[in-house]
Amino acid sequence: MADTEPEKTAPQEHVHTSTDYPEGAQVEIPQGWMYRSRKLGPITFPWYASPQSQLVLVAFVCFLCPGMFNALGGLGGGGQVTAYVGDASNTALYSTFALVGFFAGTITNALGIRIALSFGGIGYCIYTSSYLCFDHTQNFGYSVFAGFFLGICAGVLWCAQGAIMMSYPPEHQKGRYIAVFWGIFNMGGVIGALIPLGQNIHTTSNSTVTDGTYIGFIVLTFLGACLAWTLCDAKKVIRSDGTRVILMQHPTWKSEFIGLWETLISDPWIICLWPMFFASNWFYTYQFNDVNLAQFNTRTRSLNNVLYWFFQIVGAVLSSFILDFPGMRRTTRAKVVWCSLVVLTFAIWGGGYAFQTTYTRAEVNKGANTPLDPSDDYVKMDWTSHGYIGPMFLFIFYGVYDAAWQTSIYWFMGATTNNSRKLANFAGFYKGIQSAGAAIIWRLDGLDAPPPYMNIFASCWALLAGGLIIAAPVLLMKIKDTVSVEEDVKFTDESVDDVVAHKIGHEAVDQEKV
Template identity: 60%
Template sequence: MTDEKQTAPITADGTAPVPRPPGWMYKGIRIGETEVWYASPIVQLLLVAMVCFLCPGMFNALTGLGGGGQVDASAQNDASTALYSTFAVVAFFSGTIANMLGVKATLAFGGLGYCIYAASFLSYNHNQNRGFVVFAGALLGVCAGLLWTAQGTIMMSYPTEDTKGRYISYFWTIFNLGAVIGSLVPLGQNINATGTTNVTDGTYVGFMVLMLAGAVLALFLCNADRIRRHDGSKVILMKNPSWKTEFIGLFETITTGPWVVLLFPMFFASNTFYTYQTNDFNGAHFNTRTRALNNTLYWTSQIIGAVVFGYALDWPRVRRSIRAKASFVVLFILTFAIWGGGYAWQRKQVAREVVESKEVEYQRVDWTDGGERYIGPMFLYMFYGFYDAAWQTCIYWYMGALSNSGRKAANLAGFYKGIQSAGAAVFWRLDGLKKPFDVMFGATWGLLGGALVFAAPVIWLKIKDTVSIEEDLKFSDETVADVVAPEKKTVDSKTESAV
């Protein structure tokens, strides 16, 4: 059998067939044999979602148990304080690192810290070595700062403007599915544990294996310079990045749009509620198996919240600027409706001193108690999960609406995760100092409400219906011709030199 060259059909005028390049067409893009669809934004998003499913998703399942699965939450409080302290410092510069090393290497290294963190609690089950747990927390802060910045870059800059909400919801669904499945592990292993005990060694081993798999999976990602959107356009980066240009870009992110600092309180508040919800609500008042069930329901509710808000934020019949304002109003209502319900529940609960008393064992709630004692708090905890997804989805969408540049998105994601982690470190430390449950609740609710007030001008005035390519190219040495779709490269030399 002879090899035949792939040719175009003979035209009607009888002209000779024209040879076609190897590969095939995908939505108007000629894809080479080695690239195919793999470098498309949706495939890369699904891959990074699976990495987060296996790494931070399992971490969330472990944290959601309260105390990292321990009856005494003091070791986990110290580890979390160390974690979010290093996270806050590293994340500020992780956008620069991600732009230099690429998202693949940044994400893979970031995933390793999660496995070591789970291993530290396995060790703690046997030798009570708190130092190892705190060290693992500090290391995880470094790794998580890198992982989440790379993830944010992919999620905010790869999709087109009209699909960013859906991409965020896809990611948040898969990521939180990791926490749901991860929470089923301790639920199954502790389903008959009607008392309050530490989770088993098998729970920690299971988390370790899954987290390591996530770090390996990150190595299969493409770097941002290979990404092609469905219209053939590329992600805006920097042709010739250096450490100097990236630190300048970090500075420019603030100086060219100083109003972005009004979003910082939202960033700061975005992880503070986990401390109250996991330790002071779930960990303090429910026994081991009920904590595991609550954990499963919490992360399931996050999936629902992400889908609802992700699709609503992309609703094509309404202009993007209007959608931004509507989402802000809904967030404001949810903040006072859900947390108002939480206040009605919290004011009826016993003090921390009673729950943590060494003299009299506090009778924690079991799912068989039913009625007002369990069913009401169960739904409240589910609404807390829904609210968390709504808050996080909106923040990512707001940042994505401010720019389509991968370079700028990395810096924004770094600011977001750094400030977010500073807030988390403060609240984990407050919990470690045994502040009253009422104080932890009030501080969390007040911060959320205040953050929305500060963010209002940005959401109301700065989010436009679209961001021009020329605006985003101010943060790059690329030209319009470098990033637009091949069939749209009709820019004349005057336009290119102006850019």
């Protein structure tokens, strides 16, 4: 009797073998639009649950929330005529952010990505409303409270964002993903900056922005908080190479607080990056308040704001070519990135020093009666003024430099591990230390007798250069050409089998194409 002919099955559409998986393992990558899965839910869309789609969604959340915040902050003083209210609000913001940032990885891992991002977005809406309220009621207390509340919200939002951006992409595409995020996110700053530019294009005096500007920002930030709910859970995300994101299967508040401590014990080298973290928001106060607000009238600082955030996108794209250059080992790329940052630090900030020698704080504030009153004696520069082109290009290069600095930090952290749980803690440390620096410098700039502009400029330059020197050993010794799955799962309760999609597909999920 002849053997029964085996049941024919549809041919595999794509099989990929990676040297990171156990020897002989093959990873089947789902193709098509729609699948039925008993474990992931009745219907899933692989293209929607891909790292690319999820990162773009997160980028648009940040486009609408932190992007609008950046556009408002880039005007100097939050769009007010002096920096007093903005300094006080941002001091409360970053002081809270610094504390929350250290525990934000714990909060994010326990709550999940969607709740963390949506909660974070609400804080930006309330913060923006405080400036509109101050214009009509002079309610200084609400402005400080809004900054405090945003510090809590932003700490959680940025931790969730950082974990996604660093853990979702494959190793060889992390620079590209960071650049895509940074480009979309800063396009929010560009469009947000175009709003006050359009509304104040004929305003050659030094005045606060219009109510319409603040109302537009309030609406956009609220939409960003709502958009966060369209994200997938991290456990449903599958990379193009078939692997899943590495995370804790059953996180609890206790396990996450223990994990925070374990991160410092297992990776004490992260402390060497803290000076870079600390410097990464320190210079914003100088650039926005002590250059843009101090030297330019309302419409010109709006234009500078547009240019600053637009060239952030350019800087991120240029950085991505180096970060993911295919003809160069990752260890070599790390050294090239470090050397590039050293050159940019001395070239761009050297130009900043030359500009800073042309004015002082005493000259700019001469004639002001109180911190809330603008000076009547100092004539600020307009884009039609003689000599504007040089400062304009300086502000452009400040934007390029910021993008290069921030994307490099994310890439350095992402190059050390692919573990989502650990990277959430790294991102929390990053935003916490970064915000501690921002809180200090916003407070210094908001004192009744603040330091001279040149002193604040010198502190920016020194912190940036010092941060690069202290971080050098990490780049030389910790970054490897690849990190194995076996190494990444040590920090979780998952196994290699949980991460490799082939085993999930054939042993746990049993997917059927619809």
